[in-house]
Amino acid sequence: MASQLAYKSRIASTKSLSKIFNAQEMIASSHIAKARDVALAAKPYSDAISDALAALVAHTHLDHPLVKKKDSTDNPRVAVLALTSDRGMAGPYTSNVLRETEDLLSRLDKQGKEPQLYVYGRRGVSYYKYRNREVKATWEGHTDAPGVEVAEEISDTLLKAYMAPASQGGVSELYIVYTEFINMVSQKVRLLRMLPVEVVDKEIDMSDANAEEEVKEAPDLTAPLYSFEPSTAEVLDRILPKYVQSRIHECLLTAAASETASRQNAMHTATDNANSLVDDLTRKLNATRQASITQELTEIIASADALNTTEE
Amino acid sequence: MASEKPTMKVNIVAADRPIWSGTAYSVIIPASNGQMGILPEHEPVLTVIEHGSVRVKSTSGHQHVFTVTDGFAAFDSNSLTVAVERCTDDEEPQDAADSGASAGSGASADAE
Numbered sequence: 001m002a003s004q005l006a007y008k009s010r011i012a013s014t015k016s017l018s019k020i021f022n023a024q025e026m027i028a029s030s031h032i033a034k035a036r037d038v039a040l041a042a043k044p045y046s047d048a049i050s051d052a053l054a055a056l057v058a059h060t061h062l063d064h065p066l067v068k069k070k071d072s073t074d075n076p077r078v079a080v081l082a083l084t085s086d087r088g089m090a091g092p093y094t095s096n097v098l099r100e101t102e103d104l105l106s107r108l109d110k111q112g113k114e115p116q117l118y119v120y121g122r123r124g125v126s127y128y129k130y131r132n133r134e135v136k137a138t139w140e141g142h143t144d145a146p147g148v149e150v151a152e153e154i155s156d157t158l159l160k161a162y163m164a165p166a167s168q169g170g171v172s173e174l175y176i177v178y179t180e181f182i183n184m185v186s187q188k189v190r191l192l193r194m195l196p197v198e199v200v201d202k203e204i205d206m207s208d209a210n211a212e213e214e215v216k217e218a219p220d221l222t223a224p225l226y227s228f229e230p231s232t233a234e235v236l237d238r239i240l241p242k243y244v245q246s247r248i249h250e251c252l253l254t255a256a257a258s259e260t261a262s263r264q265n266a267m268h269t270a271t272d273n274a275n276s277l278v279d280d281l282t283r284k285l286n287a288t289r290q291a292s293i294t295q296e297l298t299e300i301i302a303s304a305d306a307l308n309t310t311e312e
Numbered sequence: 313m314a315s316e317k318p319t320m321k322v323n324i325v326a327a328d329r330p331i332w333s334g335t336a337y338s339v340i341i342p343a344s345n346g347q348m349g350i351l352p353e354h355e356p357v358l359t360v361i362e363h364g365s366v367r368v369k370s371t372s373g374h375q376h377v378f379t380v381t382d383g384f385a386a387f388d389s390n391s392l393t394v395a396v397e398r399c400t401d402d403e404e405p406q407d408a409a410d411s412g413a414s415a416g417s418g419a420s421a422d423a424e
Contacts (some may be wrong), residue, residue, distance in 0.1 A: 048395035
């Protein structure tokens with residue numbers, strides 16, 4: 001049985017850990033509201049872009065490389081962007097994303113494609129660095145509050161890779177692995193094919209590898225007849241990249257909210273565990289103390305007995 | 313009543329937040345081919361915006377000026393949406409308070 005001193009020091013350290021977890025939990029729950037506000041504030045813009053794109057779909061054939069790439073069939077290179085977190089203490093958040101990413105990578109490998117990895121978030125970056133896996137580009141330090149700037153940077157990099165011809169290392173598709181925020185207790189890892197753009201974005205069913213062939217939305221004939229300035233092609237040229245950027249920003253925001261929620265849950269569990277550990281240790285400490293008292297008593301009685309018998 | 317000016321809905325959004333919304337008599341936007349004036353019942357149009365200032369003559373009587381960069385404007389069914397990457401609000405602080413009020417009372421402003 002360990003000494004009372006050892007128990008006491010373990011109880012003290014567990015208590016201070018519990019305080020840290022509790023503080024982290026409270027920080028996370030205060031961040032949640034902020035993350036939700038940021039996501040709501042960005043909604044009108046992405047809605048406006050989706051509406052504009054819907055209008056364009058109704059009037060043009062969407063003959064743009066971002067929608068349909070010419071040399072995509074014989075270009076095996078595809079880009080995969082994994083959205084992980086910058087900091088740990090978020091439970092299984094990052095490991096879930098990484099597991100899904102690994103799944104996707106091996107699936108793409110089996111299909112004869114050459115996946116190229118892009119990683120967002122320090123945890124993911126260090127994971128792949130440790131495993132010596134080649135990563136095309138990384139972004140770190142923004143996962144708490146992803147701004148428009150980082151979304152712009154990411155979409156610029158990926159669009160550049162996508163628009164480059166196959167002979168110069170261009171990619172034919174872009175997948176994003178991110179975590180969708182469903183509610184405070186549940187967040188789900190999702191796989192989204194971002195490029196080529198599908199105007200109706202359907203999530204690819206992860207169990208179904210053939211789900212990639214999806215149909216585009218039928219042109220809405222009731223949409224107003226727009227005039228495009230300066231020209232349809234030019235408007236399309238400008239709006240499609242913005243659409244991609246706003247979709248990426250959306251993914252970053254929902255990932256940030258998921259990360260915070262996941263952290264809050266993890267910290268809540270950790271606090272509970274720490275408290276039950278303290279209870280456990282206190283019980284053991286009491287038992288040890290009681291045992292030592294009992295032992296002392298026995299010793300005293302025994303020695304007193306021994307003295308009595310010698311006197312007789 | 314006959315002299316009542318026609319109005320339209322205006323919605324200005326930046327990439328990270330909504331900027332202004334309300335009703336207006338006229339809006340001038342920096343379209344790609346030069347300044348473009350939009351009046352109520354304009355034909356549906358979708359135009360690219362490079363950089364410049366959006367001027368809104370709102371129904372509350374204020375002239376709002378926003379400096380915008382990189383985006384587009386869409387007008388249809390008497391409602392103008394300006395979506396831009398970055399937007400700064402050039403109006404005076406007291407105007408900003410009024411713009412909030414006019415956004416809230418958008419429907420009643422028509423009856424003036």
